[in-house]
Amino acid sequence: MTGIAAGAAELDAALNRFVVRNGRPGAAAGVVHGDELAWASGAGFAEVGAQVTSDPGTLYRIASITKTFTGTAVMQLRDAARLDLDDPAVKYLPELRGAVSPFAAIEAVTIRRMLSHESGLATEPPGTDWSVPVYPGDPQLTLARPGDIVLMLPPNAQHKYSDLAYQLLGEIVTRVSGIPYPRYVRELILDPLGMAATGFEPLDGALLSRRAAGYSRLPFSDELDPEPAFPPVWAEGGLWSCVQDLARWISFQLRAYTGPAADSPVLAAASLREMHKPRYLADDDWTCAWGISWCADRRDDVSWIQHSGGLPGFTTSVCFDPGQQVGAIVLHNGTSFTAEIARELAVTAGRLAGSAPSAVVMPAPAPAEYRPLLGLYARTGLGGGVLSLEWRAGKLVFGIPEFPSWQLVLEPTSNPGVFIAGPGSDFSGEKVIFRRHDDGRVISVLLVQGTYLPANPEGECPEPDLAC
Numbered sequence: 147m148t149g150i151a152a153g154a155a156e157l158d159a160a161l162n163r164f165v166v167r168n169g170r171p172g173a174a175a176g177v178v179h180g181d182e183l184a185w186a187s188g189a190g191f192a193e194v195g196a197q198v199t200s201d202p203g204t205l206y207r208i209a210s211i212t213k214t215f216t217g218t219a220v221m222q223l224r225d226a227a228r229l230d231l232d233d234p235a236v237k238y239l240p241e242l243r244g245a246v247s248p249f250a251a252i253e254a255v256t257i258r259r260m261l262s263h264e265s266g267l268a269t270e271p272p273g274t275d276w277s278v279p280v281y282p283g284d285p286q287l288t289l290a291r292p293g294d295i296v297l298m299l300p301p302n303a304q305h306k307y308s309d310l311a312y313q314l315l316g317e318i319v320t321r322v323s324g325i326p327y328p329r330y331v332r333e334l335i336l337d338p339l340g341m342a343a344t345g346f347e348p349l350d351g352a353l354l355s356r357r358a359a360g361y362s363r364l365p366f367s368d369e370l371d372p373e374p375a376f377p378p379v380w381a382e383g384g385l386w387s388c389v390q391d392l393a394r395w396i397s398f399q400l401r402a403y404t405g406p407a408a409d410s411p412v413l414a415a416a417s418l419r420e421m422h423k424p425r426y427l428a429d430d431d432w433t434c435a436w437g438i439s440w441c442a443d444r445r446d447d448v449s450w451i452q453h454s455g456g457l458p459g460f461t462t463s464v465c466f467d468p469g470q471q472v473g474a475i476v477l478h479n480g481t482s483f484t485a486e487i488a489r490e491l492a493v494t495a496g497r498l499a500g501s502a503p504s505a506v507v508m509p510a511p512a513p514a515e516y517r518p519l520l521g522l523y524a525r526t527g528l529g530g531g532v533l534s535l536e537w538r539a540g541k542l543v544f545g546i547p548e549f550p551s552w553q554l555v556l557e558p559t560s561n562p563g564v565f566i567a568g569p570g571s572d573f574s575g576e577k578v579i580f581r582r583h584d585d586g587r588v589i590s591v592l593l594v595q596g597t598y599l600p601a602n603p604e605g606e607c608p609e610p611d612l613a614c
Contacts, residue, residue, distance in 0.1 A: 150177060151186040153498040154472035157185050161476075164487040165190040169368050170480030171361050172200035175487075175556045176389040178466065178473040180400060183393035183496065192358035192479060194370060202389040205343065205356045206477035207376075208462045209455025211392075212385040213312050214332055214421075217261055219319045221417050222334060227360050228322050231258040231438075235265075238318045241572040244292030249300035257318065259301050260311035261438045266299035274309075278404050279458055283379035285317035305428040306437060316381020327380055338374045338412050339394050344387040346380060357386065358479040360459015370480075373459030383457060389475050396466050396473040399451070403468040419569070422468070445489065463488035470496040495499060512537035515562060518586050523598035533598055535550025535591075544578075544593070567594070 150157075161175050172190025176183050188200030223229050229238070234253040236242040238366070242252050249266065259265040272294035282288055288295065299306055316327040323330050330348040336344050343353060360373040378384070387395075401408040402418035409415050424435030424442045442449045443465075452465035452490045463484040466473030474492035475484045476484045512520065517539060525531040534545045535556075542556040542565065555568035556578055563580045567573040573594050581589040591598050 147375065149501060150179055150498045151497050153494065154185055154187075156498075158187050158189075160487065160490055160494065161187055162189045164476075164482075168295050168480065169363070170478065170482055171370060172358070173476060173478040173480075173484075174200045174202050174204050174206070174389045175474065175476045175491060176202055176393050178393050178396045178400070178475070179495060179499050180404075180471045181392065181397045183262060184499075186389050186393070194359070194361070199323055199480075200358065201452050203343070203356060203384045204477070205349075205353060205385075205388050206358050206462060206479060207360065207455075207457050207460040208385050208387045208392070208477065209383040209457040209460060210309075211387075211453050211455045211462055212381065212462055214381045214395075214439045214453050215335055215385065216312055216315055216319070216381040217421060218335055218413055219323075219327075219330060220257060220261060220315060221413055221421060221438070223319065223322050225414060225417055229257065229318070231261070232256050235260060235314060235318065238321050239289060239314060241289040241292045245295040245297070247297045249297055249303075254301040254581070255297070256301070257315070258438075260308070260315055261303055262436045263307045263311065264302050264426065264436070265308060265311050266297045266301045266303060266306060267311045267314075268296050268298050269306070269308055269310065271310045271313055272296075276458065279374070279376060281377045281379060283313070283377050283382075283384070285313050285381075288313060289317070294309065313380070314489035319381070328384075331385075335412055338410075339388070339398055340539075341391040341394055342393045344385055346384045347378060347386070349386060353386070356388070358460075358477075358482075360457070360479050362459060362481055376457060376459075376500075379457075383455060389477060392464060392475045392477075396464060396475065399466055400468060400471050400473065403471070416569070424449075441486075443489075450489060450492070452485065452488070456481070465489055465492050467492065467496065470499065472496045481489075510540050511532050516542055518582070519580060519588060521589075522601040523591055524601040525598050532601065533593070579613035 161173060165173050171194050172192055174188040176186035179492050187203035190200055190574055192200045192204045194197045224231055235250050235255050235257060245252055255265045259341055271282045271288045272291060320327045321328055361370040362373055363495055364371050376544045399418060402415040421438040422440050423437050428434045428436050433444045440453055443452055448467055450465045450467055454463040461481055461484045462477050464475050465488050472492055472495045476488040478484050520535050520537060523533045532547060534547055536543055544554040546552045554571050556565035557568045558565055563577040567576045567578055576594045579592040583589060588600050
């Protein structure tokens with residue numbers, strides 16, 4: 147037994163320490179390695195009175211982790227050209243014309259800014275009182291009182307987390323798609339990913355019996371206090387789920403980094419990576435940044451993509467590192483902070499996975515139509531320079547021999563002689579155009595602003611046969 151499986155006792159001990167240290171009822175957790183739920187366990191109780199133990203199939207409110215599903219729904223509609231991320235929310239929610247916007251025109255509240263918590267909207271829908279709890283979770287109720295919707299900050303001024311923004315995003319999904327938000331998520335995200343144990347209330351009977359009870363702790367005491375029933379909530383935090391299903395969600399995110407075959411009918415790999423990519427720094431220490439529905443937290447030179455959630459009686463966290471292809475899930479029916487234990491489990495999983503022997507996988511051969519393109523290219527004029535075009539990890543990649551860390555991925559188009567420079571470079575989005583002889587040999591390549599000619603093995607650059 148090697149790798150993560152061999153470290154099960156270490157992972158079990160960390161989860162048990164978390165539950166005991168916090169004096170709370172219980173938790174379920176898992177670690178993901180690529181497409182595999184490599185370890186999962188439970189500690190303590192899902193329901194104290196009946197002494198029902200926690201396990202990886204127990205359902206918990208995942209609270210704001212739901213926002214990552216809402217963001218995915220919006221990105222699906224973006225990719226289908228049904229909306230644009232820079233559209234103002236008022237385009238789809240005309241009721242917002244009546245909102246209080248002292249800093250800017252209401253058009254400054256865009257879908258993109260709402261997704262990344264930089265819209266300036268209030269934290270909660272008007273009328274929220276968590277101490278009761280009272281929460282107006284139906285967006286129709288919120289939009290019926292537009293004068294109570296207030297911008298608290300200028301849009302794009304700073305990070306301001308907003309449940310209200312995500313409640314309204316859920317309504318945008320409903321109006322643009324013509325499908326009620328809960329059904330949209332079920333049919334276009336959960337079902338295609340096989341997440342049958344994840345859903346919004348009302349849950350069916352089979353899932354009802356798997357729910358954990360939520361607890362808080364009485365003041366000045368270790369005594370647990372069951373939380374009352376919670377009002378309905380959807381796009382901003384309404385999902386119930388379990389470790390086993392959320393492992394599928396994390397693996398879906400990780401597959402976006404494993405090559406072109408990772409594209410899914412749910413969302414293209416490039417769009418998933420776009421969601422994970424930081425848009426702006428959220429702290430002065432440069433350790434936390436927000437992307438689209440996801441947050442990046444940098445620790446020990448690793449950027450953990452993560453999201454946490456909290457509702458009365460429940461706290462949850464998921465995190466993953468695309469580089470190591472590891473992630474973790476912690477679901478807790480109490481009110482202790484779960485992000486640190488999730489990261490601890492993921493770090494341990496990464497260490498254990500690294501100790502296992504790597505599987506020998508044969509690389510995919512270069513497609514026949516790309517083979518004539520491979521080789522060295524020398525720049526004409528402007529000081530020269532040499533590029534190497536190689537087939538690496540299933541992609542065409544330009545590199546600079548003198549600077550191994552630099553690379554430019556070429557993405558194909560419908561024209562076999564034209565590529566697009568991929569993300570991660572100053573050249574991103576620019577065309578890369580190959581000219582060929584009739585026999586297929588390359589004459590030259592135009593890379594943005596410079597022409598490169600095929601170079602022979604001695605590094606000399608022959609003159610192109612422009613008559614061909």
